[in-house]
Amino acid sequence: MNERLLLVEDDDAIVDALRLHLEAAGYRVHRESDGRCAMVEIDRQHWDMVLLDLMLPGADGWDVCRHLRAHDSGIPVIMLSARSTEAHRVLGLELGADDYMAKPFSMVELVARIRALLRRIDQSRDRSAAAPDLRFGPFRLDIVRRALACGDRTITLTLREFDLLHFMARHPGRAFSRGELLSKVWGAGFDGYEHTVNSHINRLRTKIEDDPREPRRIVTVWGVGYRFEALDL
């Protein structure tokens, strides 16, 4: 495990602590404290993951993330921010970051999330090498290109939405609890994970349901969780 992480953070104390934890976990860390320099680094070489602070000198985290997505949509991004109320914008379509940690956060939790995210990408890469496309209704889930198509139309999915849909579509008719989805899709095996699965399910519904207000593909099982219906699989 020698993944290279680009850490874009201007606070030295946080960088020191993060470096201790990340290097102890076996990652190689390169630090940039300025948004513009981070963009140069992103263009210059390949990174396995980018840890990005939102408030930066030069260009802020939003700009860096947009630049990164324009350059290579496949690199996972974890946003670090002091503003806990920005999770929506960060995780939503606007930026499509893969995860979000609000300061103050636990470094152990961050390392666990980094590990989970990288493992999922590895696994899906391995699987996608041989896996055929998944079809349901008019949709086709292209595993290699990690994209969803409806006829000729390509539907943009975030990394997480793709994983969630891929997992559920592979297990039609089975109800999964929030915890199961977290561990299977997010790979998060720790307490206090704050993201709402429901929020991701809702976003996915707006993309694959004919009427998101009357969902027929991803339905709720009261008290249990969510189930993918094999309507026309």
Add this chain to the structure above:
Amino acid sequence: MSGNRRFATRLILAFALLLAGFGLFVALIGWQVRDGQDQESMQRLSYGLARHIVERWPQVTPGQIDAVERAARDGLLSMLSVVNPGVQVYVLDAEGRVDAYIGEPGMVRQHTVDLGPVRRFLDGHALPLHGTDPMGSGMPRIFSAAAFPKRDGASAASGYLYIVLDGQARDQVAREVGAGRLWLGAGFAAAAGLCMTFLLGMFVFRRLTRPLIDLERRMRDYSARGSTSLASESRGRSAPCDEVTAIGDAFDRMTNRLEAQAARERQQACAHREMMAGVAHDLRTPLTALHGHLEAMKQLDDAPPGIRDRLLAGALGQSDRVRRLSQQLFELVSLQAVDQVLHRERFCLDELVADAVQKFELTGQPAPVLLAGPPPGRLELDADLQLIERALTNLIHNAIRHAPGSTPVRVTVRRTANEAQVLIEDSGPGLPEDVEHRLNEGASVRDPPMRRAGGGISGLGLAIAQRVALMHGGRLQTLPPAGPGTLMCLALPLAA
């Protein structure tokens, strides 16, 4: 006060000036009207004079006449001038030239009289009619006129008898008599009028401006002392409902509002200080403990692993407390910000509640929280999912924290006419009375902050949940529980 007196005096003076101007205007108009009326009545009165003379005294005739006839004519005309010295009698020929007159030689300067007005007079046009003054004053004069009989074979009159009724002699007399007396009378009347106006005005305007003077005094006192006692004093007096009273009332309302606002600001500042003191206390406690643990670790460098682990666990626990507290404070502050924006989206509350409950399930242990009751069906909200989830988590977390034991927290979801309700029931000791009171009154549980017996502030999680409910047009309240414990109800409006 002197300023107001000056204002009243200015009003009186302005009023007197206006009155004087108006009087002058009326006098001028009256003069004009009276003059016109005088002239008309005089002309009407003497309308037939010329005709009468022509018909009665045939010796009055134009043209070539002998000396005897001339003497008779002049005698007659002189007599007329004696009888009425105000009139001037002229004999005109057919073209309007002055043929004969009585008076000083050379008195006639205008030798031709315009026959237009004369003909209109003879045709019976409306009076007064003005004609030429042969004495050359240039002033139009009222007159009486008559045509002399036509001569044999002539088509037009042989001439005209033209009598100026308000000749210069009359003007002269009128001027001598009128000017002094009139001006004296008018001046006396004007002075008396002005005095009366001034005295009455002093009285009336003083009365009228009294509310204004009161208002000015109240405003001055208010700015000097910052008190509205005078305002309420004078409000007791019955005053007419006019603009000044309205301004006075507005001033009272404004001062009351200012006082209320000042009181609120004082209260807020006090609450802010309390909050800061509470936050400082709450931060200081875990930080002291954290610092203590770290110091101990430094000193006990070669401590046995057991102690070291305990110290570490203690330090981590305290830093976690600081972390949670700062996060909650940050959330609450941003929720209380005026420009806080809700990221609304449509979602089902029943799903979110199920997710929130599952969040507390720990593998291998009995669940601390259970979903109870029948499935509520789809409860669609148009709300900020993240904030609602935060509110639910806080409420469930509070319930678990305050009611530890074997009885799990029960969460029920139900639908009423137009809202969804999440009921969280625990078997703990119940909420403090003041918190419960504030919740059910709809008052903020954070503002002003409530102090705990230990000195810190309390209820951050609850305050966040309450604020989220209010921001969505819902409410957070307690309901009477079936057994011991607390039954919290988070009610949120359903999507339209």
